[in-house]
Structure formats: C-alpha cells, structure tokens
Amino acid sequence: MTYTLPDLPYDYTALEPHVSKQTLEFHHDKHHAAYVKKYNAAVEGTPMADKPIEEAIKATAGNPDQKGIFNNGAQAWNHTFYWQCMKPNGGGMPTGAIADKIKSDLGGYDKFVEAFKQAGGTQFGSGWAWLVLENGTLKVVKTLNADNPITSNQTPLLTMDVWEHAYYLDYQNQRPSYIDTFINKLINWDFVNQNLAKA
Numbered sequence: 001m002t003y004t005l006p007d008l009p010y011d012y013t014a015l016e017p018h019v020s021k022q023t024l025e026f027h028h029d030k031h032h033a034a035y036v037k038k039y040n041a042a043v044e045g046t047p048m049a050d051k052p053i054e055e056a057i058k059a060t061a062g063n064p065d066q067k068g069i070f071n072n073g074a075q076a077w078n079h080t081f082y083w084q085c086m087k088p089n090g091g092g093m094p095t096g097a098i099a100d101k102i103k104s105d106l107g108g109y110d111k112f113v114e115a116f117k118q119a120g121g122t123q124f125g126s127g128w129a130w131l132v133l134e135n136g137t138l139k140v141v142k143t144l145n146a147d148n149p150i151t152s153n154q155t156p157l158l159t160m161d162v163w164e165h166a167y168y169l170d171y172q173n174q175r176p177s178y179i180d181t182f183i184n185k186l187i188n189w190d191f192v193n194q195n196l197a198k199a
C-alpha cells in the first residue's frame with residue numbers, strides 16, 4: 001500500500017509569522033517527502049507493502065532489523081498528523097469536549113500547558129511531544145526520534161515536532177520559544193476534538 005505525501009492542509013504562508021514559508025517548504029517538501037519516499041522503498045517487496053502504514057509501524061517497532069521501515073514509516077505518519085495539529089490563528093484555550101476532558105483528566109488547561117512544555121522541552125535530542133488517550137484517560141507523553149504512541153496502545157490526539165528541523169530556521173536554538181508559540185498560536189483544537197470523538 002503506497003503511502004502518499006499529503007499536501008499541507010493550508011498555504012505555505014498560512015502560519016506566518018510563527019512558522020515561516022521557508023520552514024514549511026523544507027519541512028514538508030524535503031524532510032517529510034524523504035521519509036515517505038524511503039518508507040515506500042523500504043516496504044517494497046516485503047509483506048508490509050500490502051499493509052496500512054499504521055500496521056507496518058506497529059509490526060516493526062523495536063525490531064532492529066526493520067529500522068528502515070519503522071523509522072521512515074513512523075516519521076511519515078507523524079508529520080502527516082503534525083500538519084493537521086496546527087492552523088492559522090490557532091492555539092490558546094481549547095473548546096468543546098477536549099476542554100472538559102483536560103479539566104477532568106489533567107487538572108485544567110494550565111496543567112496541560114505545563115506538562116506539554118515539559119514534554120517538548122525535556123525531550124533530549126530529536127522527538128515529539130504528544131497528547132494521547134490511554135485507556136480512556138488523557139496523558140501528555142514524549143517520544144524519541146521517530147517513535148509513535150500507537151506502538152504503546154495510546155491514541156494520538158495532538159503532536160508537536162521538536163526535531164530541530166521544525167523550528168531552527170525561525171527560532172534557531174530557542175526551542176522553548178517555538179513551544180510557547182505552538183501552544184499559544186498554532187494548536188488546532190478542532191482537529192484534537194475530532195480525534196477525541198473518533199477515539
């Protein structure tokens with residue numbers, strides 16, 4: 001099952017000034033495109049070629065002989081998900097069902113912000129911060145490199161890329177500034193609510 005690089009769900013300039021056109025061009029057209037291309041090449045001729053990408057990710061997680069499929073597949077999936085987690089004029093307080101659930105499961109929006117900042121800020125090297133659902137309860141987690149919570153029976157609701165390529169052109173080494181901006185100006189809570197409704 002060939003995995004296709006999706007178009008961005010908005011124009012390349014749509015997230016400016018927070019995420020520049022140049023960052024999105026490199027991040028989507030170069031980095032994401034490369035993961036998709038390498039994933040398709042890695043699964044070609046293997047039993048994984050006929051499986052949905054989520055199945056291939058779960059089946060190859062932790063297998064040192066299948067790192068090519070896992071790393072590129074998970075990065076392909078993570079980026080497709082990440083683009084949808086942002087929108088122009090996003091961020092700030094959530095609304096709808098996710099707002100209530102953040103209150104009941106995490107102790108409120110401020111606690112979510114604290115945990116999400118902590119997850120993104122303390123992921124040493126490259127990785128991702130996530131808001132996930134685990135056994136019906138919200139959790140904030142972080143993953144290293146390509147790792148994805150679906151391999152831990154968690155349902156991703158929101159993610160933030162904290163690989164340097166996500167922010168370096170706009171924020172240089174100031175990862176905390178990128179994280180603050182992501183939380184306050186970019187999160188697409190409508191998408192998070194859709195994911196919660198489907199979970």
Ligand SMILES: [Fe+2]
Pocket residue numbers: 027031079161163165166
């Ligand atoms: Fe990335």
